[in-house]
Amino acid sequence: MKKKLLLLEDDIALNETVVDYFENLDYSVLSVYDGNSALDAIYENNFDLLLLDVNVPDINGFEILKSIREQDVTTPAIFITSLNSMIDLENGYESGCDDYIRKPFALKELKLRVETILKREFFHNDSNKIEIDASIYYDTANDLLSVGGDDIQLKNKEAKLLKLFLQNKDKLVTHEAIYATLWEYGEEISESALRTYIKNLRKYLGKEKIVSIKKLGYRFTTK
Template sequence: MASRTQNHIFLLEDDTNLSETVTDFLEEEGFAVTCAYDGEEAEAMLYERRYDILLLDVNVPGVDGFSLLKEARERGVDTPAIFITSLNAIENLEEGYASGADDYIRKPFALKELLLRITTLLKRNFAHRETPRVPIAEGVEFDAVGNTLYKEGEPLSLQPKELALLKLFLAHPGRTVSHETIYETLWDYDETPSESALRTYIKNLRKIIGKERIVSIKRYGYKYLPL
């Protein structure tokens, strides 16, 4: 397995055999992969968390890949995206880039070529990423590149799950994040989610950014209210 900070990839591919092949390969390379098999399922899953790369087949049941990405871009999703498709006409290429794609790979393809395209986009995205701290509350800023929270200019120490929870809220400003999504993000598959631990993480974050910034939605989840 390659040594790297784990990046999370969203894969939309309706061919289950190809989906499994790509997923197994990428997981062996150290990536986490979330799969969807049709456009409507992808629509429901795409906004549940922040991904580092989107791999999108075009001709899938339900919403096609072009329309899915175009809507995502309109909703502010700037995650680098690669279309995986058998379409090869120049018009298809133009439509793909017009919908917001960063790259395009045609079937059939070599898995190592896909890996090269993914790693190239990740490096490009990191190199172009601005590093200013983002204000998230009065006197509180977050550096998304360094994964560091600052209060009055001083770095604060957060537990890993508190940091993951904060990043999840910042990826969904003004939107309710369900308990289920939080549990899936904070706890690994071999861990048991803890409601009491989650309440503690919420309490600690509220102490830093203000109770009014994290609103409890009864029986459903929490909502982060940006400045």
């Protein structure tokens, strides 16, 4: 499945250059030129990584990232900016970014930074153990689910599905996104198998944790 990037950059020439470069590397890139459009895109799509210029029209990159972090959006982000003071650097990291690259930059350097971040599965989490609720934990390194002290070894596709839900808590995860995550290119997609994986996860986690959204997909809820 192609990794999906959001690019916020108001310099038209640089925007087009970055888009062309990453699309040639088989990424999917949605580009916008102002802060409001970036926020709309973030709330309407599931991105793997955000590339955010700081000085853009409407809302600057720092404020965008600070705002979405307050809404528990953990999508990793790299700031692309000409700002170079230590105060600017501190502001960038305090707003919740994962990396920071100064203009002008080599496209290959940006590529390496993107690839390094995307190798991680969970963001803004210092442990391999994810707390799902007071008595349920998920060990992401070993695909081991601990429920009330009992350990359950998840099967491959069950683990992929749970990771996808945990990366998109309280957000709609479409059937298309699930199919693209669970089945490799060329594999036959099985709706009945997906229903089985959902049934098993509900059995482990509680039926109320995974809400069916008719004809659209599912939502993993923390409410």
